[in-house]
Amino acid sequence: MQEAKHEIERKTLEERHQMSDLERLRHSCAHVLAAAVLRIWPDAKLDIGPPTDEGFYYDFDLEHRFTPDDFERIEAEMKKVAKENQVFERSEMTREKAITHYENSGQKYKVERVNDIPEGETITFHRNGEFLDLCAGPHVPRTGNVKAFKLLRLAAAYYRGNENNPQLQRIYGTAFKNKTQLNEWLEAQEEARKRDHRKIGREQGLFTLSPMVGQGLVLWMPKGGIVRTELQNFMQSELMGRGYSPVFTP
Numbered sequence: 001m002q003e004a005k006h007e008i009e010r011k012t013l014e015e016r017h018q019m020s021d022l023e024r025l026r027h028s029c030a031h032v033l034a035a036a037v038l039r040i041w042p043d044a045k046l047d048i049g050p051p052t053d054e055g056f057y058y059d060f061d062l063e064h065r066f067t068p069d070d071f072e073r074i075e076a077e078m079k080k081v082a083k084e085n086q087v088f089e090r091s092e093m094t095r096e097k098a099i100t101h102y103e104n105s106g107q108k109y110k111v112e113r114v115n116d117i118p119e120g121e122t123i124t125f126h127r128n129g130e131f132l133d134l135c136a137g138p139h140v141p142r143t144g145n146v147k148a149f150k151l152l153r154l155a156a157a158y159y160r161g162n163e164n165n166p167q168l169q170r171i172y173g174t175a176f177k178n179k180t181q182l183n184e185w186l187e188a189q190e191e192a193r194k195r196d197h198r199k200i201g202r203e204q205g206l207f208t209l210s211p212m213v214g215q216g217l218v219l220w221m222p223k224g225g226i227v228r229t230e231l232q233n234f235m236q237s238e239l240m241g242r243g244y245s246p247v248f249t250p
């Protein structure tokens with residue numbers, strides 16, 4: 001499984017209030033995802049579900065190993081949660097009550113996330129339907145506002161990004177205001193994938209990549225070697241033709 005690329009820092013209340021409409025929608029969709037996962041796998045332990053540049057994610061700890069084959073089932077459950085048009089209801093708890101609540105439900109990561117909240121800051125929960133989550137918001141008013149979403153991929157993510165911690169399963173997804181925007185974005189992603197130089201270069205036998213050598217390090221194959229040499233020769237002759245005098249330094 002691919003490793004997660006980013007760890008999201010806890011947002012301050014001020015930063016939360018600055019979340020754009022799209023970020024609110026995407027973060028709300030993360031709640032819908034978590035609610036759906038809990039309906040299918042009630043023993044799942046939850047961490048956090050922030051918005052990202054391309055959508056959102058939610059981190060889970062559960063025995064079942066997610067595969068992309070699970071996406072259809074999870075998305076179908078998410079659609080049900082959206083269709084139920086649940087209101088995102090805000091509530092508050094004291095620190096002691098919040099910790100007891102999560103200890104009783106075996107949500108150990110959430111207990112730690114409660115402890116992250118600075119003294120004096122209100123401990124806020126949001127409920128949609130049966131799913132209650134530690135979260136200061138903001139969200140869209142109802143799950144029915146989450147109309148166009150797609151689960152994208154999985155990644156392994158160490159809790160808090162620390163390799164000494166348990167490895168969680170991250171589900172990435174995205175959400176848009178409507179299906180047209182979602183489909184446009186998905187098509188653009190697909191086009192970009194087709195034009196990815198890493199894909200084209202390998203298909204044409206120009207180079208290969210190997211995790212044994214290192215991520216992103218190119219191993220030139222004979223055909224790629226020809227292209228590379230031709231380019232170097234061309235550059236060399238252009239430089240010479242334009243009067244450059246090469247110097248060499250240690």
Ligand SMILES: [Zn+2]
Binds near residue numbers: 027031126136137139
């Ligand atoms: Zn939230």
